[in-house]
Amino acid sequence: MKQYFKLDEWKIIEEGFNAEHQQIAESVFSLGNGRMGQRANFEEAYSGETLQGNYVAGVYYPDKTRVGWWKNGYPEYFAKVLNAANWIGIDIIIDGEQLDLAKCEVASFRRELNMKEGYLKRNFRAKTVNGKEVEVEAIRFCSMADDETGAIKYTLTPINFNGPITITPYIDGDIKNKDANYDEKFWDEVKKQANPNGGYVQLKTKKTGFEVATGMLFTISQEGKVRPVEKEKYVAAKVDLLAEQSKPITIIKYAANLSSQNYKAENLVEQLNQTLDRVSKKGFDTMLAEQAAAWAAKWKHNDIIIEGDVAAQQAIRFNIFQLNQTYTGEDDRLNIGPKGFTGEKYGGSTYWDTEAYCVPFYLATADPKVTRNLLLYRYKQLGKAIENAQLLGFKDGAALYPMVTMDGTECHNEWEITFEEIHRNGAIAYAIYNYVRYTADEAYLEDYGLEVLIAIARFWSQRVNWSEAKQQYVMLGVTGPNEYENNINNNWYTNTLAVWCMQYTLDVIVKVKAADSAKYNALISKISFNEGVEFARFTHIIQNMYYPYDEQQQVFLQQDGYLDKEQILVKDIPIGERPLNQKWSWDRILRSCYIKQADVLQGIYFFEDRYDIDTIRRNFDFYEPRTVHESSLSPCVHAILAAKLGDEARAYEFYLRTSRLDIDDYNNDTEDGCHITSMAGTWMAVVEGFGGMRVKDGKLSFNPFLPDKWQSFSFNVGFRGALLNVKISKAGVDIKNLSDTQITVLVHGEEREVKYSG
Amino acid sequence: MKQYFKLDEWKIIEEGFNAEHQQIAESVFSLGNGRMGQRANFEEAYSGETLQGNYVAGVYYPDKTRVGWWKNGYPEYFAKVLNAANWIGIDIIIDGEQLDLAKCEVASFRRELNMKEGYLKRNFRAKTVNGKEVEVEAIRFCSMADDETGAIKYTLTPINFNGPITITPYIDGDIKNKDANYDEKFWDEVKKQANPNGGYVQLKTKKTGFEVATGMLFTISQEGKVRPVEKEKYVAAKVDLLAEQSKPITIIKYAANLSSQNYKAENLVEQLNQTLDRVSKKGFDTMLAEQAAAWAAKWKHNDIIIEGDVAAQQAIRFNIFQLNQTYTGEDDRLNIGPKGFTGEKYGGSTYWDTEAYCVPFYLATADPKVTRNLLLYRYKQLGKAIENAQLLGFKDGAALYPMVTMDGTECHNEWEITFEEIHRNGAIAYAIYNYVRYTADEAYLEDYGLEVLIAIARFWSQRVNWSEAKQQYVMLGVTGPNEYENNINNNWYTNTLAVWCMQYTLDVIVKVKAADSAKYNALISKISFNEGVEFARFTHIIQNMYYPYDEQQQVFLQQDGYLDKEQILVKDIPIGERPLNQKWSWDRILRSCYIKQADVLQGIYFFEDRYDIDTIRRNFDFYEPRTVHESSLSPCVHAILAAKLGDEARAYEFYLRTSRLDIDDYNNDTEDGCHITSMAGTWMAVVEGFGGMRVKDGKLSFNPFLPDKWQSFSFNVGFRGALLNVKISKAGVDIKNLSDTQITVLVHGEEREVKYSG
DSSP states (O other): OOSOSBOOSSEEEEESOOGGGHHHHHHHTOEEOSSEEEOOOOSSOOOSSOOOOEEETTOEEEEEOOOSSOOTTOOSEEEEEOOOOBOOOEEEEETTEEOOTTTSEEEEEEEEEETTTTEEEEEEEEEOTTOOEEEEEEEEEEOSSSTTEEEEEEEEEESSOOEEEEEEEEEEOOOOOSSOTTOOOOEEEEEEEEETTEEEEEEEETTTOOEEEEEEEEEESSOOEEEEEEETTEEEEEEEEEEOTTOOEEEEEEEEEEETTTSOGGGHHHHHHHHHHHHHHHOHHHHHHHHHHHHHHHHHHHOEEEESOHHHHHHHHHHHHHHHHHOOSSOTTOOOOTTTTSOOTTOSSBOTHIIIIIHHHHHHHSOHHHHHHHHHHHHHTHHHHHHHHHHTTOOTTOOOOOSSBSSSSOOOOOHHHHTTOTHHHHHHHHHHHHHHHHHOOTHHIIIIIHHHHHHHHHHHHHHOEEETTTTEEEOOSBOOSOTTSOSBSOOHHHHHHHHHHHHHHHHHHHHHHHHOHHHHHHHHHHTTOOHHHHHHHHHHHHHTBOOOEETTTTEEOSSTTGGGSOOOOGGGSOGGGOSHHHHSOHHHHHHSSOBSSOSHHHHHHHTGGGSOHHHHHHHHHHHGGGBOOOSTTHHHHHHHHHHHTTOHHHHHHHHHHHHTTTTTTTTSOGGGOOOHHHHHHHHHIIIIIISOOEEETTEEEEOOOOOTTOSEEEEEEEETTEEEEEEEETTEEEEEEOSSOOEEEEETTEEEEEOBOO | OOSOSBOOSSEEEEESOOGGGHHHHHHHTOEEOSSEEEOOOOSSOOOSSOOOOEEETTOEEEEEOOOSSOOTTOOSEEEEEOOOOBOOOEEEEETTEEOOTTTSEEEEEEEEEETTTTEEEEEEEEEOTTOOEEEEEEEEEEOSSSTTEEEEEEEEEESSOOEEEEEEEEEEOOOOOSSOTTOOOOEEEEEEEEETTEEEEEEEETTTOOEEEEEEEEEESSOOEEEEEEETTEEEEEEEEEEOTTOOEEEEEEEEEEETTTSOGGGHHHHHHHHHHHHHHHOHHHHHHHHHHHHHHHHHHHOEEEESOHHHHHHHHHHHHHHHHHOOSSOTTOOOOTTTTSOOTTOSSBOTHIIIIIHHHHHHHSOHHHHHHHHHHHHHTHHHHHHHHHHTTOOTTOOOOOSSBSSSSOOOOOHHHHTTOTHHHHHHHHHHHHHHHHHOOTHHIIIIIHHHHHHHHHHHHHHOEEETTTTEEEOOSBOOSOTTSOSBSOOHHHHHHHHHHHHHHHHHHHHHHHHOHHHHHHHHHHTTOOHHHHHHHHHHHHHTBOOOEETTTTEEOSSTTGGGSOOOOGGGSOGGGOSHHHHSOHHHHHHSOOBSSOSHHHHHHHTGGGSOHHHHHHHHHHHGGGBOOOSTTHHHHHHHHHHHTTOHHHHHHHHHHHHTTTTTTTTSOGGGOOOHHHHHHHHHIIIIIISOOEEETTEEEEOOOOOTTOSEEEEEEEETTEEEEEEEETTEEEEEEOSSOOEEEEETTEEEEEOBOO
16 A cells, blocks of 8 residues: 555545545544544444544553463563543434445545644545435544543535434443453443533543543534433433535534543542533634644644655654654653554553654654653653562662553563563663753753662663673673564673663762762662662673674674574565565574664664764674664664765665655554654654754754755754754755754854844 | 372372362372373362363364464464363262262271272262261272273262162263363263263364263162253263162263274264173173283383382382373374373473483383384374474475474474474484384384484474584574573584484485385485485585584583573572572573573483593583473483482482472472373483493493492383393392393393393
8 A cells, every 4th residue: 555645745635435444544644632542533433444542641451461371570461552432423323324434325535634733634425325415524633732622523414315314422431442362341430421412421440440531512503302322331412403405514522531640530520521611612613723823833843844755745744743642741651652542552652662762852842841751751660660670580779661561560571572672771771861961951860860870770780790701791681672683692782781871870970979969868878879889880890891793894793693693685585585574483583684673773873972984884784784674663773874874875765664654554554553653763864864963062963964856854953942943955054043042053063153043 | 298198119098088189189190091091080079179180192172372472483273182071970969968078077088099900999988067977989990901991880888877869970071171271162062862871972172073972881789760861061870779878889880982083973872882881791890800910011011119118119100100001002193291191281292202201111111112103103293294394484395393282283382492492303303213223123214214304304404504603504593401591592402413313314314225225215206305415415514513512611512602601500599599480580590500401411311322421420510500400301311310420329319309209299280280201201210320221232231220228129121022120139230031032131331141031
């Protein structure tokens, strides 16, 4: 399915009704506001293939783990994203027949996602089996301005008939997760009420006890006979009316989702009613205008404009749009699931994707508090990360953050990942470094950062062991970012990251101690940090760590023994055998030299300043031809490094592999949801790759180039109070300051003062 | 639970009723005859904790696989042992109250397994809640002489009452497997019939379609009113009679299990009736006498007598007894499950245990056809082993035998085992070598053996790869016998075994070609063996294989990088942290130096003649202190090597760890069933360890020693038509020939003629 959707700079457009693409479209047209979200399911009934999805951020269920063979240390439960009550439903019965596009003759169909203003619009004209023709326009959004609410304006016009129509707006909480290990339902009903003009259902999750009240208020432009209906976890109002040919009937449905995370459970309904009152008084058009204004503010901070390539323009905006729909940084209990609000897959919410890929995006495109909240999310889960490490046999306050989590508890159970893909711990430390480097918010280190860093450094110091044979420290039994290798020894990336973590921790200790010794002393007393002993141990490891290296090719070795593998390059694998993860058995993949995603190169990306350009080039030229890029997170790092190496054509090629991943369904899996976290990687490819943006000694630095196919591109980034528009065109690099904070940047290494430019 | 059972040279005895030991006793007192078997459940109802188990050899169900995370190459189904119809049941209702030891006051209880004659006897005296006292004696066995049948003699004597008793012999096929991934029942009813003196149930397995007819005929010593009863998958006859105080009532129940593996399904009932007629005409006492005779014949071939240590005597006989109950070698479709007929655990039937541990036992203690049938079992599954290898990406007739199987299909799904614990393939080749070495049956190679060997050699030749770095062949991504290491490179044992397989295959090719070139040509044509190319490839690998070795300590290295691990010896692990597999997380075990069971030492055991005694000692002294023996298969190999090294005390110590494993429930898991295959290891410890028995140049050789605590020990072994009794006492080594085949053996390296000695 290439280019199924129409090209447009600000919209995603589907024309014509194709049932076989319905689930892909449901993913791509998904809506969200950071607090809640939903797939682009239809308001009216649809009996075709569909994945129904409504999600409330932070509400999860600990599903009992399913394993083949239990390994000591596995978590018993897997917290997963919950499919929540459907608030979009509006059943339409025309003369006794359910309006259902799977059964109608559909004369025209158009769906568009307006990314500029943040709403979904659908128009269609269809004829029922009984020959009744209708035209429908449905507009809906999840409000960014009022993030517990959403609204729908559904207008139905009879084309060729007068007659009875029953319109049934409803809330349906009798929902089943597609992803449920033992086929259970996860919600219990607390209470509900159906009224003539609305209603609510209050549900409670099993085990976790989250309560969510979902309610609606609606108006219909034409009078009718109303019958409230209540069923299990379901409320509705059936409205019978007589439709007139060519006379539009407009249903406006206001909805709200309130959760016991933010209110006392016993007050939810009262709060819900107040919220619904407020938005319905505002009215649909005002809400929609607020929505456009909220999105305009977002775009001001983070739009990217590409001239001369509509497909690229559409794609980059789609990626930015989805990232903003998924996470707004308002709440430090929330995080960024790999599928956001677009599907259930990958169950848990938080992966190392957040720190490694999403943090750079939010740092540059949002208020610093957004990233700070992502950091605080981990800070608040430090206790659980320490427990998690204890479960695996670590001690003395060492923390291992989970591979996948909702609330800090490990949710993954595959030993080679759960127990061994520990580089995630380093990414969490790196994000702290990245945040401080970008924002200069040194106070964060004193208040929160150092505590996390010490716990992580303690983990690494226990996780390495002294090798008598090598007379160096080694790290055995790990899985690097390249998950096509498991249980390897001395993964260069992990060893490098671990030592960096320990060094950075020591640096921060010195800094914090100097800045505020009282705070420092309080901290080390709280966490029983033995400065003498632990400082010495960290230092000894830093000075005596082993890193695999190949003298002959002068490259860092991905792990011990990597060069024992048969070295056939990716280009020489027969086409029919790819993707490897579908065509090869797992053992064959494991013993091959093929790399899923940047591993040594991820380390070079993180610590670019340490390596001269020849070293970067040698490693890139060695590893990239062995990389199959079978993770959506792979191409962006390669794009950035290719750009760094001046290989503009390849940088562009890598960028293309991710930018339209979901819109064009490259991996045949968009129906499960969109690859939200990899969208941040696409942004990185443009800004850090083509734009060459870095932070150098507290200044933003740009080494941009213009891809051949583009006339120009520009991006907005914020930095320490300034808001810049950076435009790269054939004419050169033009930087405008959209704020009144004067700033000095580097362009191709030269300092440039950028003043407010109106 | 140490020494719960009483010591006796020929019996296992339980005295007193202990509900908390019931499931352990059910395992230890299990009965079987190679064709069918059962746990020692009670005949009458029992409402306490119990694991009901009746099994019919070769009847399995492919349960849908349960995995946490699917890996390419995993099998979809897991064939597992089926719990089959219960034929032992006899309900007793006394004056309206069910006789049930869980509810009675039990005045006395004794259970004994008579291993000499092959039956289980149970006596008890109990008082019901209503105050009725009865005495019961129950004797039962699975007939060795007539292996589709079994019989029970159940005698009940009212002690303190006259009154109504209802006796209900039944067959119950409404059975659930404890081990069922999705809680399904695996049997459907085909037909059934309840008669006044018996009845049958014919069941069919879902998916596999095995049909099994289970029937009974019974007599009761006292007249009563009979009502046949039929329920789903259940037949019974309720017999109401009036019992008289002190007058024994004897129920004799004859049972038979016939399977569609051996008869047409439509004839099963007719055959079943003939079988039941035959045995009932014979009568219980005649059957029991035949049973004693059949067991006398077994014991003649394989008894071990230990003087001066009753516990050791009892234990070794228990192990021999269970091995004979599990596999008799009558049928080349059957094999030896790790739990035999004593439980469902480990689901599948066949592991490499058979070739590595059981083959030596059966070679020495049974007719050569018994081992030959174990070999033919694998020969007949060669096609599936080739398919299995294809699934993983191998080609050109390479075979990978499954880790666990019933019918040749892989049934295990844990990537590090299923795909990587490939040394099993070598054990299958080694068993062929071992069989031919022991029996001199060279024709087996021509007819079957070579075809298997070539397929296995082909696998190894594809599984290795050329390392440009080492300029040698390497084998990456394997798991050795030490399953506490996964996905390692160049496991010394696997590399050694693989090369040995290729060399042995080449040797056998030369031999077979010389012996019968027509047969050889037919074979290589059938399997498209390209002699020139493949011979050369095997040879190149044999000559250029890499084996990890440590120059400093002069030991074979278990795998690449083993010496990077922290080398703390097992004796220095705090007691509370063992067994590691219960106390440590899986990743911690993996990165430790601790060894689950013989790995390098397994190779040294297999290829002992290659290594001088110093090499063996260096490796033993290096690896044993790092071995936790957390597999029941571990101590025997260590006992044999310790004996070889002259360390008699340690050899004896290792022997003790396995000999009473189940009787004394060392691992707290006997309730799941007995460790059948490790029992062969115990036999090996005595005969190959203390007896120092080997085959040297076509002769049996003995280098025995007498453990300090024993006065003497003797064992019977067969070898190429001769049957020997070898007795080691303080007086020296006495060898008697129980057969009329003269034979020359080596004793401490000296030839000794052994003639028939009456």
